[in-house]
Each structure stands twice: as C-alpha cells, then as structure tokens.
Amino acid sequence: MLSKKIGIFARGLSKAYEIHSSQLTRLKHMLFKPDLNKVDLFYAVKGVDLELRAGQSLGIIGENGAGKSTLLQLICGNLAPTSGDIEVIGRVAPLLELGAGFNLEFTGMENIFLNASLLGLSKDEILYHLEDIIDFADIGSFIDQPVRVYSTGMYMRLAFAIATVIRPDILVIDESISVGDGRFARKSFNRIMELKEQGVIMLFCSHSLFHVESLCEEALWIHQGQVKAQGKTQKVLIEYNNWIDRQQQVETNFGNWIMDSDIRENARFLNIEARCDGITGNCLTANSSFSTLEIKINFHSDPEIPTPTAAVGIILPDNRILTSCGTWIDDIILERSADGKGVVTLSYPNLPLLKGEYSLSAALLCERGIHIYDYAERVISLEVKQNHRMQGLVDIPHYWR
C-alpha cells in the first residue's frame, strides 16, 4: 500500500479566520467571495512551507494557541486554507485532539465502519482489519455501546486503534498519545514505532519535548502562526528551550511526585534516595571533586512487561539539563524480583560539578527508553561547594603535560 510517491507538500500555507460582526455578514462573504482586505482577519497559521516524504517524521512544537492544531487540521484537510497551496498524497489517518471523527450516537462497532470509510477504506478492507482494530482497542463489550457512554480513555483507544491498524500513509497525532493508562500508552508507542519503520509519514504535535525528540527526526516550532524554527529536532528544541527559559521563571518542586499504586503494564518509583558523604536526604551539600553522590532508585514494575530502564539528569537552575545518563545507553539491565520490584544505584564518584545549585530528576522508562512510565522532577537539590576559585559548571577530566 505504501508507495514512494506519498508526501506532504505545502507552500505559503495560511489559515485566517474572518472576524464578522454577525453570521449574516459572514454568510454574505462566503457566498459572494468579497475582497478579503475589507474583512478583519485573524491568522492562525501564516506562510508555512512543508515538504515531507515517506519515512520522514515531523514534530510540531509551540505554545498553546500557537497554531499547531490548525496546521494539523489543514494537513488533514478538514480546514480549507485561506491562501497558499497544500498537496497531500496518500491516506491520512488523523488523531486530532481527543478522538477522531466519531458519531457519538453510533456504537463503537458502527464507528469503526464509519471512521474507516471516512479514511477511504472499502468495506472489504474494513472487514479485513476489523478483528485487529477490536483487539488493539481492547475495550471489551463496550464495542457495542454508543460511543457517547465511553470514557475518555476508551474513546481514545478506539480512535487510535482505527487510525493505526488501517496502515495509513500519513499519521497525524495531536497530543493524544499521552492519553490512556500505562498499558495502552506502551502499546501505542510500539505501534507508532512500527509504523515509522514501515515508512509512514508522521506528524506529531506535543507539549512533551521528550516525545518529540524521541519520535521525530525533524521539528517545526510555530509561534503565533508563523514558523520560528524548522530543521533537525535537536537544533529546533535547543532554540525553543532557550526561548522558553527566557520567558519563564524557574519553578522547582521537590519531592511532590505522585505515588500511584496501579502498575498494570506500568512501572512506578517507590522511593528515590540520595546520599552524599554518608548523609541521606533530598537537600544535600557536596564538595566539588571529593564527594561521592549516590542515588538509589526503588521501583516497582509489572513483571509482565520488559524490565524498565532508569535515567537521571542533573538540572541547572534555569531548567537546562547539564548532563544525564540512562541505563539503556550504558547497557545496564536493571535487576528485579519476581514481583517486579527492584533497586538500582547510580554513583558519581569524585563529583565533577563545580560550585553552584543543582537539582536532580529521575525517570523510569520503557525498555527502549522512549515511553516514560514515571517521572520525578527535581526530587533532589544539591549545593556544591569548592575550595578553589575555578569558574564553570563542571570539572572535565583532564591532565597537563
């Protein structure tokens, strides 16, 4: 089904909303194509150029109301552009906001047929995929209930199942991925990775920069409807992060991460303990180049899922990450008991940080280091002292000759 021809090509794509004093004037303008200059316009998206081909994935980032969703809607074709051209070649599966196009009065089963035929499938194709969709959505007997009685999670699962099982050429995901319990989130990440490997074009819009970075090679930062940066994800994210840092005041939250007992197909921190020079606590003081900092992570995971991985980052006061490390990068496999509990300790010997205030965040992730099961943001604060006057943040291993 995938051909090399699939792609998204946009030139100067713009979407403006006309601001009218009444619906009647709006109607008149729509019917008789008046001079747009005389109407008050609000540009939600302005002058976006895009070119995506098979196998490419694009993350769209930006603040709330920056025009991300409008851009995705333009690509999906349910909004008509005001000016500019857009050509989308291939079957688009949209996951816009919560759940794609469902008719709330229809049952889940009827919506599978409705939604899939809107996506361009014939009846035979739908029947062919039907079992997979029902299996993947995994909402049991609710499949025969009207969608209106669904929970947010079930709604989302059904929408996701349809959009991904039908083998689209282009998958458009708007934020929705974070919905659903751990079990489903994991499953959906795996499915997305599978599709990506098959050459599906992915458009992904999220506030989770981490997800954007792990799923997309390229990123587009949109601000007030206009492209502010576009290119390799890392480059764009750095620009975006720097910009955010300048906008926002730093907030810290020590140790207020949530304990959740539900670990079905999921994993949670039980406890994170930091220890420096024999002192345990979450506000520690260390001596540069001398102290040994140890972080002991207790976790609990569903024994059914692959062993999770852990990551720790050292965060600067301005929210930038100074350094981080992850077990999947260092080829460490966490050990856990039969009931899924385990402990891992990370050591920084001769702590190479220079004088300053730091904090530490920890995360528990899936075996590929993509989906985050649990995240403890800035759980530990660390003040580093030094007995010399060298400047900087870190003491890089070095020698003189």
Add this chain to the structure above:
Amino acid sequence: MMASKSYIIDSYFSYLMPWRERTLLKQFLLRQIRLKYRGSVLGIGWCLITPLCQLVIYTLVFKYALRINWIGSTGGGVDFALRMFTGLSVFTFFAECILQAPNLVLEQANLVKKVRFPTEIMNWIILITASTSFLISMCLLLLACVITGIPASFAWFSLPLIWLPLVPLLLGISWTFSSVGVYVRDIGQMLSVLLPLLQFLCPIIYPLAALPVKLQWILYLNPLTLIIEQSRKAIFYGIWPDLILWSYEMIGCLFIALLGIEIHKRLSRGFADVI
C-alpha cells in the same frame, strides 16, 4: 498516481451521483433505519401501518362525514380522499426532506470538525429514507384505487418518471438549507412556519382546474404543482404525462439542484470554522 487535493473540491457530479461514498451512505442508512425502529414491536411494519391508517381515516371521514365531491368529479367522498391523498403524499415527502435539512450539518459537528466528512451525503440519506415511505404510501394508494373501482392503467408505469424531478428538487433545496442553516440558525423555525402555509399553495385539496385560468400560472411556479397534477391525471384518468412540460420541470429542478450544490460548495469550506 493517486493524487488528491486535500481540501474538498468535489465536482458537481459527485454531489448528484455519490457513488464514491456508497459505503458511508449505506452505513448511515442502516443506522437511520435501526434508530427509527429500535425497541418497537412492529419494527419495519410501521412503514406500512402509518400510511394505511391515514388512508383509511381520510376515506372514512370523506365518505361518511364530509361527503364532498372533488371539483370536476362526481366520485363522492372516497374519490375525494384518494385524490387528496395523492397530493398530500407528495407534499409530505417534500416537507419531510426540507424540515430536516437545516440541522443536517450541525448534527454531525464532531465529524465536520475532526475529519473530512462529505456532509452532502446526509441530504441523500434523508431523501432516500423519506422516499421509501413515499413510495409505500403510493403503492397503498394504487391498491386502494383498484379496490374502490378505479381502473388500473398503463399510465401508472409513468409515475416514477413523473416523480423523478423530485430528486434534484429536494436535494437542491435541502443542500441550500442545510448549508445556510450552519450560519443562520433561524432557518429551522422559519421553515416550520412557512411549510404549512405552502401546503395551501399546492393543489392538494383542490385541483388546479378549480382556479381561474389567469391565476393558474402562479401555481405553476411551485414545482410541486406539475408533479401532483400529472400524478393525479395518470392515476385517476390514465393520462400519460406531457413530456414537454415534464422536461421543463426536470430542467428547472436540475437548475435548483445545481444552485444548491454551488451554495453548499461555497459554504462548506467554512463549516469547520463556525460549528
């Protein structure tokens, strides 16, 4: 190459022949039928019972209570009831399609906003469901005619042709109202006031011939007039329709359909913006 502009550029043709959307059409149709008869004991039987009751009651009332003659006929009350029923069925068919039109797009808000949804098929669905009950009514009418002694005629076979202009006519008006209805929500209320008045401007309880000749042309401006008159002539007198008049009617109705398509096409670009 399977190239498609992502926004809706549907040709006029795909409006009038929604073959591409047949799967979708079928689903909504099945759904509509299921919804209509869900939980009812007689189910689809109501399709027959409703017009049958109407027909029986009209016949009884006009035969025994009102005892009036159709203008230009001496057939009595039953004859009057059957002739009135002919016109009334056509009008009911018309009203059923038009009254539902203003809300058709609004009811599918979720689909319009989230996916590319060809809203024009909703009008087809209403047309198809309404035409089924219309055809059933008409079959019952013909049956009643035979029972009451009106001779069956070969001209009855021309009835589908006589009714054919209703298809573009109803679609055109319904596309117009359903797309304008998205922007101006008062259309629904307006129609519920206007339609009963329009009923008197159709030759339903009187034949066109009852009017002074000078005024008859005014009634012909109403596209339903010719359809009702020709149906009655075919059913009760076995007269084949005048094909020249019929083609004028057809052309007029097709023109209304094209107008409806054009309005719907222009307005549908903004549906997702205002819903």
